[in-house]
Amino acid sequence: MKCAAKHGIPHSAVIFFAVDFDALDGEVTTNVLPYFKNLSGEMSGYRIGVYGPRNVCTRVCEAGYAEFSFVSDMSSGFSGNMGYPIPDGWSIDQISNVTITHGNDSLEIDNDLVSAGGMDDAAVSRLLASTVTIHVNSREYDPTISQEWYQPMINRWTGDVPINDDFDSSRVIGYIHPNDFYVRLLMSHQYHFFVAVSDGVGGLIQGVLNGVEVYRGDDSVLFPWYDSQESFLDWNSDGNGISLSSSSAVTIDTMTDCRVFKLRHPALWLWTTSQESQRVGGVLPMNAEVAIERSLPQLGKSNPNFILCKRWRYANSSSWQSFHDESNGVEVENPFVDLGFQYGCSPSDRLLM
Structure with missing residues (x-):
């Protein structure tokens, strides 16, 4: 569970655990079911899925230890598939291999079916998005403060x-x-x-x-x-400790003093349209760098776990670029990048290094 949280897998997401062999019915009883029983008691905040032959998926779900089934039907010779019906409420069915090619290169991938009612938003939620929400106690908050x-x-x-x-x-x-x-x-x-x-x-x-x-x-x-x-903004992370960010200072637009932070993971960014509606602008790649104005660090009004950035650039690039909405190419003036609370706040795990 701690590893899932550390890697930014949001609470309520489904995590599948694999039984990737031909487990006989007796082995399901003596080994598989006790394993998933323990999982169900340890994965607080997450939902459990099972990957395996039909009999494994059916028995684990019927025992109440998993909500979702990823059926390994492509293993047609498994005894756990032969003569067993596909589980009720199955989620994903692995049915064949497909080879895709590009020039002289080829890659074999699975061809999977998704049940119309077997998966929900929690199961396919976007892992990059910060799923934590900061709530201000309105009884204590002074509305006169900007x-x-x-x-x-x-x-x-x-x-x-x-x-x-x-x-x-x-x-x-x-x-x-x-x-x-x-x-x-x-x-x-x-x-x-x-x-x-x-x-x-x-x-x-x-x-x-x-x-x-x-x-x-x-x-x-x-x-x-x-x-x-x-x-x-005065402190960068080197992965273990911190150092003064003044050594990474850059000037944007000839006069704006900014501090530079490297992304440990891909990072979601948002922006607000002229109609005051908030939308996802895109995802910055891992190891990209962002420049944040030093004198006025501004957090989002409705999402104070996102911070206003001036520019970004690819790893090892010297060219700073503006933010453009990935869906329509519109240049964005005030993009807010995820602070990454879902990863942690220490120098060893924080998103903005």
Whole structure:
């Protein structure tokens, strides 16, 4: 489950587990069913599918250990296929091989059938999209504060910073670890913030930071970690630790100071049309680089887990280019790139390096 979350597979997606051999009925009883029984108790947040012969798929699904069947019907000589009907509610049926050619090259691929009612949106959900959503508690949010107060931050304190479930509560619901990035929103009090940080398994911890250790009005004593919270844009990741991003600074359009970040994974980007509707613009490839304005890091109004970018370029390219909607070629002025909370917030797993 942790590996699925680390690789950005969203919660509620279907993960198929393969029984890729001719399992006899007795082996299904003694080996396959106990395996899937354990899986069903370990894969919280994900949905389970089974790949295998007809008998395997039928028995695993009838036992309630999987929701979806990917039937290996192409293995017509398997005893688990011979004489058994295709499972009720099957999802995918692997029926033959197809060879595709291009010039002198050829590639053999499977020809699969998809049942009209056997798969749903969760099963084929796009893995690249950030599936986490940041919610602001409207009771605490000060509507007079502009959207620019959404800030991508990084914890440069040497210890963990506790996240509470409310401002008047001492209950800790999580921590921001050293060098982890997070998003914060200034609330009605100047030292109070709503925050969101990765929970390490594909979701979010969302709560509050109270920077005041002892309240004395204008002479309040702040927690020692308070002044060690710095802008995310000041720090690049090298895969293990972090380094100052000033070494990667570039100037865009002759005057805009930007910081450059490399993408550890492919990244979804969005933009807002003139009708104020949000749409997916495309996907940037892994190892591409994005340039983000240093002086005014802006997060999305409805998606503060996306950050405004100026330009992007391919890996090892010196040419920066504008964003163009992949569906219609329209040049986009204000593209927002996924921050990648679904991957994690530490230097070793964050999307923007």
